Amino acid sequence: MSRVPYPFRLAWEDVDPAGHPFDPDRVAQVVHTVGPARRVPSRTDPDLDLTRVNWAWDVAGPWADAMTYVLVQHYGPWISGWRWSRGEGDIDGGPVGNWCCASHSITTEQETLDRVVAAVREWREWLERLAARFEAYPLDPEDLASDPVLWERTAHHLILQVADFTGAESGWYGHCEQVLGWFLTYWGVAPERAAQLVDRAVGGRFKSWTAPDAALVEDIAQRLVGPLRPADARRHREPARTPDEDEAAELPDHLERWLATRDSVPWPEHQDTADNGPVAPARDGAVQEFRAFDAAVDTARAAGLLAALELVRADAARGATLDFELIRSWQRHVLATPGAPPMRTHPAFAKGGAERYGIGPDTRARLDACLAQADDGRLSLAARAARAHLDVCFFHPFDDGNARAALLTLLFVLAREGVTLESVVLIRRFSHRADDPRDALGLCSSVEHHIGWSRAAHAK
Known part of the structure; x- marks a missing residue:
């Protein structure tokens, strides 16, 4: 079993804020009391021979993995995205700006833990922003055949929003495709069908370090929604279930x-x-x-x-x-x-x-x-x-x-x-x-x- 969930594998039900309660005012207390908080590594550790040890691979990376592990135990897999930084960070192409990578973001104990707290909050705010964006466009599958424009506009805005929050840097398109899939599943499209639609619509046309132009965004939105039919989605979205449910x-x-x-x-x-x-x-x-x-x-x-x-x-x-x-x-x-x-x-x-x-x-x-x-x-x-x-x-x-x-x-x-x-x-x-x-x-x-x-x- 995985020690550290990777956020690019998460489905919407894994991250939907409606099913995963979170108190941003308590996260600092949680971060500062878990095991890794007592063992933040330091390059100046006299017991650490940097001529024989790779700091990023052997020390910093495992510590950040350990922090993810204990946070997942406390909050659930959704929180693993706290390290999904923009550009070539710990996990390529995410929306988080408060954490770069373990080798650079781990400094003093206090600074490091503060960065973890800020990154957790930033990731959660992003998920809540997406949920609000999804809900702001209540879609009816019955409208697909007669009026698909609203679905297309929603996909269009989501692409631009992900490009903005990731900076369209290295690997940004992976999360963009994930968000488009999340949107479709949010409104009742089966995950397998959603993944198929996204893959066919994008067709490998997004590029690292390149924001999509208006024509490309428009074409992908149309290709994403065009094949959809009312039968692909449930009429009413099921509410998120709690862990007990x-x-x-x-x-x-x-x-x-x-x-x-x-x-x-x-x-x-x-x-x-x-x-x-x-x-x-x-x-x-x-x-x-x-x-x-x-x-x-x-x-x-x-x-x-x-x-x-x-x-x-x-x-x-x-x-x-x-x-x-x-x-x-x-x-x-x-x-x-x-x-x-x-x-x-x-x-x-x-x-x-x-x-x-x-x-x-x-x-x-x-x-x-x-x-x-x-x-x-x-x-x-x-x-x-x-x-x-x-x-x-x-x-x-x-x-x-x-x-x-x-x-x-x-x-x-x-x-x-x-x-x-x-x-x-x-x-x-x-x-x-x-x-x-x-x-x-x-x-x-x-x-x-x-x-x-x-x-x-x-x-x-």
Whole structure:
């Protein structure tokens, strides 16, 4: 599961202010009391050797990720856009001006935290501005055939507004396309249909560092609305649901979806990859990640992960069997519990209540059967590690800490083959869908990339 949600993946229901209460007067208190606020990094830290450490990559970036992580835990995924700065910042092409990038915006402790607060407020104000703009043009799908002009005018104004607030700088068009999609879904167009309409209307014609001219804006607005029909939208927009209402809503079992997807994925086979023996780069990516990102969240959290990682590698060295019992022995350190935590006994929810993982009398046995397939030498090492990682993600065996358990499982599968990764960034930074084979293959590619990267570093 993703440690840090990326705002360009957010749907309107994820960010709609109507469904996510926020008090701008309390945000400073929240920011100043979370874990990362007590550990703002400094270039003048005597324990930091900048001749051996990349400040932006190894220190500043993980701290900003940690701040995003704890804010998301408090407010929800919508807040992840606080770092979506204009131009080539932490996240390319956003509307936020109070934060540039971790390497430049992290200065003194007070200045840094003040920037975080200002950026959070700015992002929220932008979302509220968009919601007001959407509502200012109440649209009726029945008017599409006879009078589409109001829909076109709305799209026209939104394009200009996004270009203005992003400065039409690097990558601005990504957020512009997202906002157009948000607008259509706000008025009842299905997300898949909205994405299709936006993609066809824009057609790659927006450019970085270039504000769209009037003719282009007009043409895109017309192309966006032209194919719309009343059947594409609901007559009345459904009000935003609260998190409690989302949880109460009927959800499919995403564990069952994963198991169906798992069998359909064309997992890369061993002979098609370059698995070439042990890898021991000078830099231990997992250790670095826990000391940078997790320690910024909470020092006890990092200590638990480091202790668990030591046990993971010892278990790999002795040839331990990968099953739930082994994972729960690591999870004792991850969660700092007196004993190994048990398997959950109730359905679990994740991603803000958007995914549900069922439970049954055979869930543990099914998990063990899946984990046993990590020994299948017909598949590439990256495929076996990625699949085991996703098994733990979607079986969601514990009441807490499943993402960390999944990462440790992946590291165990690699460690049995003598492979240590120089970095785990691509593995740990993105969330995964239970029902998308391409997503599973994407994780395989990330693991394969990290193995190759680590092998190249080891060879130097």
